Amino acid sequence: MTTTSRYHSIKINKKKCIGCIHCMKGCPTRAIRIRNGKAVIQYQKCIDCGECLRLCPYDAVEPITTLQADLKRFAYKVAIPSPVLYSQFGTQTTPAEILHVLQHMGFDHVYDEARMCEMVSTAIEIYLDGHKTTRPIISSTCPVVVRLIQRLFPSLRKLIIPIEPPREMAAKNLRREISQRHKIAPEDIGIIHITPCAAKMVSINRPLSMKRSYLDGAISIHDIYNEIMMRIKKTNRSLLLDTERPVSGIGIGWTMSGGEIRGMKYHNTISVSGVLDTIRILEDVEAGKLKDIEYLECLICPEGCIGGPLTVENRFIAQSTINRLKRVYGEKKTVDVRTVHRLFKEKFFSFEHSIEPKPFPGLDADRAEAIKMLNMKENIMKKLPGKDCGACGAPDCATLAEDIALGVANLNDCVFCKGDRHDK
Amino acid sequence: MASQKDTFQQKFKIKGGDFIKAGESSCEIRNILKGIGIDAEIIRRVAIAAYEAEMNVVMYAQHGTIHFTVNPQEIGIIVEDRGQGIVDIERAMQPGYSTATEEMREMGFGAGMGLPNIKKNSDTFTITSKVGKGTKLEIVIKLNNTK
Ligand SMILES: Nc1ncnc2c1ncn2[C@@H]1O[C@H](COP(=O)(O)OP(=O)(O)O)[C@@H](O)[C@H]1O
Ligand code: SF4
Ligand code: SF4
Ligand SMILES: [Mg+2]
Numbered sequence: 001m002t003t004t005s006r007y008h009s010i011k012i013n014k015k016k017c018i019g020c021i022h023c024m025k026g027c028p029t030r031a032i033r034i035r036n037g038k039a040v041i042q043y044q045k046c047i048d049c050g051e052c053l054r055l056c057p058y059d060a061v062e063p064i065t066t067l068q069a070d071l072k073r074f075a076y077k078v079a080i081p082s083p084v085l086y087s088q089f090g091t092q093t094t095p096a097e098i099l100h101v102l103q104h105m106g107f108d109h110v111y112d113e114a115r116m117c118e119m120v121s122t123a124i125e126i127y128l129d130g131h132k133t134t135r136p137i138i139s140s141t142c143p144v145v146v147r148l149i150q151r152l153f154p155s156l157r158k159l160i161i162p163i164e165p166p167r168e169m170a171a172k173n174l175r176r177e178i179s180q181r182h183k184i185a186p187e188d189i190g191i192i193h194i195t196p197c198a199a200k201m202v203s204i205n206r207p208l209s210m211k212r213s214y215l216d217g218a219i220s221i222h223d224i225y226n227e228i229m230m231r232i233k234k235t236n237r238s239l240l241l242d243t244e245r246p247v248s249g250i251g252i253g254w255t256m257s258g259g260e261i262r263g264m265k266y267h268n269t270i271s272v273s274g275v276l277d278t279i280r281i282l283e284d285v286e287a288g289k290l291k292d293i294e295y296l297e298c299l300i301c302p303e304g305c306i307g308g309p310l311t312v313e314n315r316f317i318a319q320s321t322i323n324r325l326k327r328v329y330g331e332k333k334t335v336d337v338r339t340v341h342r343l344f345k346e347k348f349f350s351f352e353h354s355i356e357p358k359p360f361p362g363l364d365a366d367r368a369e370a371i372k373m374l375n376m377k378e379n380i381m382k383k384l385p386g387k388d389c390g391a392c393g394a395p396d397c398a399t400l401a402e403d404i405a406l407g408v409a410n411l412n413d414c415v416f417c418k419g420d421r422h423d424k
Numbered sequence: 425m426a427s428q429k430d431t432f433q434q435k436f437k438i439k440g441g442d443f444i445k446a447g448e449s450s451c452e453i454r455n456i457l458k459g460i461g462i463d464a465e466i467i468r469r470v471a472i473a474a475y476e477a478e479m480n481v482v483m484y485a486q487h488g489t490i491h492f493t494v495n496p497q498e499i500g501i502i503v504e505d506r507g508q509g510i511v512d513i514e515r516a517m518q519p520g521y522s523t524a525t526e527e528m529r530e531m532g533f534g535a536g537m538g539l540p541n542i543k544k545n546s547d548t549f550t551i552t553s554k555v556g557k558g559t560k561l562e563i564v565i566k567l568n569n570t571k
Contacts, residue, residue, distance in 0.1 A: 154464035155471075283451050286468070287475045292532070362461020367567065368496040370460035374432045 009198035016060035021390040023052035034393035048199040050309035063198035066217030074190025079107040081194035087318035101231040114251030116166040122340040136293040141165040143203035144300040154357035162351040171214035193218040196308025209351035220310040248334045249326030255305035260297045271297040376405040385416040436490040438481045446482045450474035469545040476538035477503040501563040510553040
């Protein structure tokens with residue numbers, strides 16, 4: 001592993017990788033190359049979107065997430081499952097059942113994140129009403145979107161709402177509460193998120209707006225799916241009715257595309273999902289086109305977190321399950337708005353510090369040199385066939401041209417240019 | 425003055441009335457600048473200037489070109505079009521002044537802030553126009569003061 005891969009959430013398993021070009025072609029930031037017949041991730045360009053993970057037909061792109069065994073070192077273990085989990089086991093399984101089953105899987109406490117989602121949703125509205133001049137304000141929920149902005153659209157970083165997402169706020173609150181109630185040192189409490197994506201590992205290991213994440217790790221939904229399913233099948237459902245807690249559909253639906261804006265009846269909003277559409281809308285924001293939109297929700301995964309790469313259920317079925325739950329639980333707010341106002345004033349939800357810009361490195365640190373390289377790249381492009389076949393190990397001709405200009409690839413890598421040479 | 429060798433240049437064609445492709449050239453310009461590591465704040469200014477200039481050709485001219493250059497000292501954007509031209513430049517430069525049609529306004533254009541915003545975001549800005557012939561904008565954004 002290279003030094004930078006430590007801070008990323010995916011890696012290539014060289015034993016499984018056959019060097020086909022699926023992941024390389026699908027990477028939105030062109031961070032993958034094929035070298036010596038294997039995919040190699042250039043981590044300085046990776047935004048942890050998980051596209052490569054979705055695309056690999058051989059399971060050779062592996063997520064790096066927390067294992068349940070990693071929690072042994074904690075005296076008290078807490079799970080905060082993403083509400084996405086409620087969509088994974090069919091329409092007949094209730095959130096209460098899933099929470100109940102989790103409680104018996106080695107956790108001392110299981111918290112329903114939907115409640116915090118509702119609180120954060122209210123906090124966002126308070127923020128929007130107090131900041132009427134900056135537009136559009138962009139959601140901070142998806143760690144990939146935040147990093148995409150930091151790296152590809154650094155001028156937009158001040159538009160990111162400086163409010164931490166529900167998973168972090170839930171962990172912050174629980175650590176405080178549990179430590180007081182059970183007289184346990186905060187560092188002996190292990191709080192993990194149950195996650196639909198590996199990207200959360202990056203926001204936990206390298207947070208951008210706080211010194212230290214409130215979470216200790218994230219367990220993949222994929223990894224614990226089977227065990228939950230088996231236990232659900234064995235549970236006596238009649239026992240569960242009284243464990244139902246008052247949550248509303250607003251919180252349960254939060255992780256679905258459109259979930260964050262659903263509660264906002266009086267604001268102009270847009271919700272976008274999927275990595276390419278997110279890049280497109282951010283380009284529009286950069287061009288100054290979305291000035292009349294107050295809140296822009298962007299989620300990197302198709303249809304939102306329910307389409308996360310570590311989910312199991314088909315995302316459209318998951319969507320239907322969540323929609324059903326929303327009908328059952330209703331869309332009336334269940335949080336105490338005054339409490340949220342008080343917490344907001346105390347800066348409970350606020351970023352600790354602003355997000356630093358961290359644009360991708362240009363062709364060269366020296367501007368004159370970078371311009372020269374760009375001209376070189378253009379000249380090399382003229383020699384390449386423009387077929388974007390990927391056989392050279394770069395995702396397209398433009399990227400190969402760039403790699404040649406940078407001195408890390410060769411014109412001979414192009415199978416068509418090679419052919420030319422033989423002809424002559 | 426920068427020599428030919430350390431200047432990168434590219435020409436873009438713009439078609440009047442083509443709202444489908446509108447904005448693509450300025451998007452490409454931004455990506456080029458990101459690729460050579462230009463400061464985000466400069467890119468933001470270029471983005472606004474290039475987009476507004478491009479949109480004015482789309483809205484008020486038959487066709488035009490953007491001639492984009494970047495050298496270590498500055499970014500140049502020359503936008504030239506064949507079209508109706510501007511009768512009263514001073515008036516066109518006034519914030520809020522617009523001759524956009526009702527349809528254009530419904531599409532969200534025509535706030536009359538394009539030319540003033542181009543000027544605000546450029547270090548030097550000149551505009552010349554011949555009625556019935558066309559309009560030419562010369563925009564320079566300097567690089568040396570930041571980064
Ligand atoms: N390239 C152009 N050709 C002809 N007329 C133009 C051109 N650019 C601007 N104008 C005129 O100047 C006015 C002001 O332009 P601008 O400040 O961009 O505002 P807007 O485009 O919102 O009307 C336009 O309404 C139009 O009458
Ligand atoms: S996670 Fe996304 S950005 Fe990173 S290598 Fe995979 S596809 Fe590319
Ligand atoms: S959309 Fe949700 S699941 Fe997908 S990367 Fe972002 S936070 Fe993770
Ligand atoms: Mg205009």
